[in-house]
Amino acid sequence: MAPALDVLLVLLAALAVLAVAYVVHRLLLSGAVLRRLSGKMLVTCPETHKTVAVRVATGKAALGAIAGKQHVELRNCTRWPERQDCDQACLNELLADPEKHSVWTIASKWYEGKACFYCGRPITELSHLDHSPGLISFDGKIIEWNQLRAEELPEQLASGRPVCWNCTVTESFRKEHPELVIDRPWKH
Numbered sequence: 001m002a003p004a005l006d007v008l009l010v011l012l013a014a015l016a017v018l019a020v021a022y023v024v025h026r027l028l029l030s031g032a033v034l035r036r037l038s039g040k041m042l043v044t045c046p047e048t049h050k051t052v053a054v055r056v057a058t059g060k061a062a063l064g065a066i067a068g069k070q071h072v073e074l075r076n077c078t079r080w081p082e083r084q085d086c087d088q089a090c091l092n093e094l095l096a097d098p099e100k101h102s103v104w105t106i107a108s109k110w111y112e113g114k115a116c117f118y119c120g121r122p123i124t125e126l127s128h129l130d131h132s133p134g135l136i137s138f139d140g141k142i143i144e145w146n147q148l149r150a151e152e153l154p155e156q157l158a159s160g161r162p163v164c165w166n167c168t169v170t171e172s173f174r175k176e177h178p179e180l181v182i183d184r185p186w187k188h
Helices: 002-037 058-066 090-096 103-111 150-159 165-176
Strands: 041-044 051-056 074-077 134-136 142-144 161-163
Touching: 041 090, 041 103, 041 150, 051 090, 051 150, 074 090, 103 150, 134 165, 142 165, 161 165
Parallel strands: none
Antiparallel strands: 041 051, 051 074, 134 142, 134 161
């Protein structure tokens, strides 16, 4: 009788290990969904054919991944609340390549390899833990890229000039308070 009990305990332990492995696997899948779909995204609205900023309901998507189902819906869109009842067809475009539509990715790729318009220093890789670089917008203002309305980002980047964070602060102050600036030791 004792060997049968030992076999039963081994089978129960193996079953418990498999259950834990399955749960961990599902949790990892939900984490991957959260990473891929979090943050502001830019898509083309199928109705207007214009760029709109959306956010995915990542919590619902992660819960769906844990349950083994794909459930993706929008949490908000720049066309809402007026068009909140749309069919969310833009999700097809977004799900095809979420990283391509991420505002963060779009900005990161734009700054890649660029130097500051004012000081000429290379602009380092964007970081969530550091100050954001700026750009000179088409109307001549200097603004940090993440302060722009997301749906305007592609247009602003297309015509903008990159500005490092130090020059963004310095030049913005100089333009707002020229009476306080005595000398500008750098040249453009």
